[in-house]
Amino acid sequence: MNVLLKDATIIDPSSSFHQKTVDILIEDGTISKIGSNISKEDHIDEITLPNLHVSRGWFDSSVCFGEPGYEERETIANGLEVAAKSGFTSIALNPNTLPITDTSASVGFLDSKAKNHAVRLYPIGSLTTKSEGKDLAELYDMQQAGAIAFGDYKKAIQNPNLLKIALLYAQNFDGLVLSFPQDNSIAGKGMVNEEEQSTLLGLKGIPSLAEELQISRDLFLLEYTGGKLHIPTISTAKSVTLIKEAKAKGLQVSCSTTVHHLTLTDQELQTFETSYKVQPPLRTQKDIDALKQGIKEGTIDMVTSDHQPMDIENKNVEFDNAKYGTIGLESAFVALNYHFDLDQIISLLTKGKDIFKLENQPLEEGSIADLSLFNPEGETTFETDHILSTSANSAFAGKPVKGNVYGVLANKQLVLK
Template sequence: MAKVLIKSVTISNKGSAHHGKVVDVLVSGGEIKKIGKVTEEVKTTINGKGMILSSGWVDMRAWLADPGLEHKEDLESSRLAAADGGFTHVTALPNNQPVTQTKNDVAYIKGGNAGSLVQLHPIAAVTLGAKGEDLTEMIDLHTAGAIAFSDGLKPIWHSDILLKSLQYLQKFDGLLIDRPEDIHLNMFGVMNEGVESTMLGMKGMPNLSEDLIIQRNLSILAYSGGRLHLTCLSTEKSVALIKEARKKGLNVTCDIASYQPLLDDSALEGFDTSFKVNPPLRIQADNKALIKGLQDGTIDVIVSNHIPHDEECKKLEFDLADFGITSLQTVASNLSALSEKVDMHLLIEKVTTNPRNLLGLDAATIEEGAEADLTLFDPNAKWKLNSSSNKSKSVNSPYFNQELKGKAIAVFNNGQASVSSI
């Protein structure tokens, strides 16, 4: 990797003695060579004024669709989109064809990591086929390199499976990830249940479908012990339940999708399927609770919830379209918008330190001599996600062709660097 000099950049890395300081940073050969005042002239120099340099961002929830559905996304396009979005590490949900449930499946996802800037970490399925019925061989999958366990896009609907999984994973301190949803309460639902769904004449998905499962999960966690991470929270009560559980000493963590507190169900008035997500966009009261959860630390992590789809799955009547947004490249813009209400350094922790701790990844401290696993982020950069800048194979984003504020300018990892053309 050629030398890259970042001038006058703000460090956001609590483990570093340089946290909060404005310094020059010289990166060369995959290593942080110097921090402070650097006078050396190098070919690639970035004016980092107003930018933030942190450890490389980590996404705890992305569906990469490979193997089996490569027309939506593949491992190569996923890495390109992730690097452009500021991520050096991405966890891959197991809902491929076949589902990630064998040692060979895990090896396939990890196979390209040695020569890649972006490291992909497979999340293995909890149940065979992610059907919620029979447990996978989780010890073998852990040994093979699975970083966590989840049925991914599908909730763990079977209470006994949840209990046995939490007990089983304690053998190696494994992390169980579940997206709380009562699939029966949400059956045929397409958006948040409320005033907007009534006005639009569409079947709603009630807050209860999330809140009820969180209550169940927390009760089972209290009974079984173990480590539980609840993903993609969306309701006010969800946040309150997690906060109360923490006071009782339960080992539970949680995340939200970066777009969730920024959009509400009024966005669906135009029947734009780009806004069709699960959990659905809720109301302002829920969004305010999510913001408060970010501020007070109840919400540990921010994820992309990247779910790419081809046009055949999205350009349909609203009730027939698939759920999901392609979002690896727009998390940075969402963080910029969220920073109007939440301290930016706190937001950065939720895509760096916190997910690294939960997944057992290296801390990536910003110090001289350390390996360069870094993300350079400009909260004020203006750009557009369009056909020329899009790195994903899919275009199902409500932000497509809009001017956005906030962009990852460069990423460094595994002896490699990628610098944005902006």
């Protein structure tokens, strides 16, 4: 693949071309030349797009598709196409399938289904067998097969000794352990944030304490065992404080939050729209402010879409009976771009590669081309016809957004929306 990107503004603070508008020549998947007025040769395809901006390829650390087992929600093939057209060159796929990704064979299946696509799929193996929270799964074997981390998706490890053993065992092969932050004994049958809105709407609440208590416990365990712990999708002000204190102690802990937890509050629940039924639940403006401060200070390492397609039979029902989850790949950049500075967004969408030990190529001559293509300008409303996923459960439908994603140039392939 030989491509010449014309008049592209580079957004990469580590690059000598940061914020410069240049031509970028990619030959056989490698950036061979960056400069002004590069001449096009016959064997090269020239790409010219309005207000084209280019950054390192974006990485989403928490994505669900459906295959195997729930193909009606999203297949791997369509999901990867959605990711590419949403600007992501790599995604970490959660063990949220049937069967659960808890063996080297199941990791191999995902790898084979995603082979030769522009977007690289990195499986997250289940921490416990069948994600039942009883026995550790085949962590080492899964890592050898390609798994980049281990966690039970949206399922807290209730047995602290099991998490202790996992943190100790994973150190033998530098494994990254994920622990979903919710104490189920506190959360009970709650489904939304326990605050004024839950009372007004008559919905059972999940207090912030459920998240914070679990994080406190996990950080105590990490301090005892050592190792590496990642806490996905935090949502409360106190959670930010707890992780900040743990990092100050020198613990190897990282965390993420979601685009919807950064931009939407539990006020959205007044419509009883089930796309707002997410886990953890949407919190308050006070929590959003704390999350934003956590990003500014570097406590929060990355932002994820937490893309979770759900078929209409599980969403177009009463709020109590609806399943959790919202899709988010398509809206991730444009929603963030409405609220945050561009350099900060690119950092949040790429820094996770370092934590998950993935290749993170700079935008320089000689680097492998792993690029996200986008236009950061132009405000609009996110509509249902912007949805590319098989499922349509988007919490951002009808919300103001900014910018437009063109696609990706990665793995020697160009995918444009």
